[in-house]
Amino acid sequence: MSDDVLLTSLLTAVTSAPDDVPLRLHVAGLLSERGRSAEALQHCIQVLARDASNTDAMGLLQRLTSGITAPPTPDVAAAPPPAEPAPVAPPAPDRTGQHRLQGYDWTHAEEEVAGTPEPVLAHGESSPVVEDIEQPGIRLADVGGMEDVKQRLELAFLGPMRNPELAKAFGKTLTGGLLLYGPPGCGKTFIARAVAGELGANFFTVGISDVLEMYTGQSERNMARIFAEARRRAPCVLFFDELDALGQKRSQLSHASSMRNTVNQMLSEMDSLGGNNDGVFTLGATNHPWDIDSALRRPGRFDRMVLVLPPDAPARAAILRYHLRDRPVAEVDLDRIVRLTEHFSGADVAHVCTTAAERALALSMQIGRLHALTTKDLEAAVKEVRPSTGAWFATARNVVAFSNSDGDYDDLSAYLRKHKKL
Structure with a gap:
């Protein structure tokens, strides 16, 4: 019997x-060996x-998540657009020289958190994770294509920040979070960084390994320290990548599971029971929004969702140009x-360029001279690289058919109706 069978x-x-x-643990190990880390x-x-004290599972989890927290390569789904993008008026610099979003009262937010002391740690505990905090230099203008996504972000999130008085007049609050969802490899992380750039805010990425610990109560303390650090560093965009892993439905967890307590702690922190969240903007990204605990989707939490679909034609052209820019190219x-x-997906398009370059390199070594990339090389690569979004859309179609009674996935439903062959 073959290994795959x-x-x-x-x-x-x-x-x-x-x-x-x-x-299940044996299967996780086999999936890890085959490079299928997400499934593992x-x-x-x-x-x-089911067994929170299983040391073998915790060891495998730490090995898997060590790859998640490694310094990421640039998100290919939203590669820099073609030269000379449409001009966008930059926000005015504040007294520190950092660009801040005009219209929002950053002074008030800074005053709220300026006197917040560093969280007190118990003996032997590590300091809050701060090395992942950055100040992105990118903005939405640097995202190729995806105009629908940009418009949704503007209406749901950035617009009210630019016009706080108008938002207040219409009863629009500036609290809560935003959830980006869609197939893997389509640029959710890049877009989150661009949102932080628009706000002129610090960007704090939180992965599963930043939170989960094998000792009872430590995961909850990690979550509390992360939010405390974000409040101290406000204005700050707190970005939870793979939110479904941290905010899994509690109905699927055993009563004694430490993950259940971690979800409870996240809910408490987002409600700001222990501090003021002014100036802390919470973003999340997930490939499986249907696996997230419903309490995280209530008002004041991740109450707005934006669907990030595979890149449209202008975005794919930008990605191709970006990944071919430093390679020898003939007529394409x-x-x-x-x-x-x-x-x-954006990752698939980048892989097409890599595959075509490998073919051109092999031919160059065979003929003993440089063979520049051509349209035929890229066409051959497209036939070899199949889109990775098919499995996701198959699952999404079932969700839309049987679990969309509240209309959360109407945007996804409309896309699937338009593209019935997916």
Whole structure:
């Protein structure tokens, strides 16, 4: 029996016996060995939900998440656009020289947090994670294409910040969070950084390994320290990547699970029970919004969702130009490659360029001279690289069909109706 057939059988067995912890942990290990880290991570979380003290699962979880927190490569889904983008009036610099969003009362936010002391830590505890805090130099103008996403961000999030008096007149609050969701590799993290750039705010990325610990109560303390640090560093965009891993539905967790307490702690911090969240803007990104606890979607929390779809034609053209810019290129019909890569994620389009470059390099070594990339090289790469978004849309179609009674996924439903072949 081949390894793939064996793994498929084991996955089927896990579906039939979801509470079989040893079996699920064995499957997680096999998935990790095959480079399917995201699936392995989900199985690890399920194991810990049933057996929070399982040291083997915690060890595998730490190995998997160590790759998540490594310095990321630039998010390819929103690569820099073609030269000479449309001019955008920059926000006025504040007294520190940092660009801040005009219209929002940053002074008030700074006064609220200026006197906040560093959180008091128990003996032996580490300091809050601060090395991941940055000040992005990118803005939404640097995001290629995706005009619908930009418009939704402007209406739901940035517009009220620019016009606080008008927002107040219409009863629009400046609290709460924003959830970016969609297929993997489509630029959610890049867009979150661009939002922070628009606000002129610090950007604090939080991954699963920044929060989860194997000792009881430590994960909750990590969550509290992260929010305390964001308040001290306000204005700050607190970005939770893979939110479904940290904010999993509590109905799927055992009563004694440490993950359940971690979700409760996040809810308390977002409600600011222990401090003032003025100047702290919470963003989340997920590929599986349907797995997030419903309490995190209530008003004042992640109460607004923006669908980030595979890059449109202008965005794909920008990504292709970006990834071909430093490679030897001959005649390339960019419009044709853009048409051939419909429904490809940004990561898929970048992989097309890499695959084409590998083919051109192999041919160059074979003929003993430089072979510049051509349209044929890119066409051959497109045939070899299949879009990775198909499996996600298959799951999303079921969600839209059976779990959209509250209209949360109307945007996704409209997209699927327009693209029935997905």
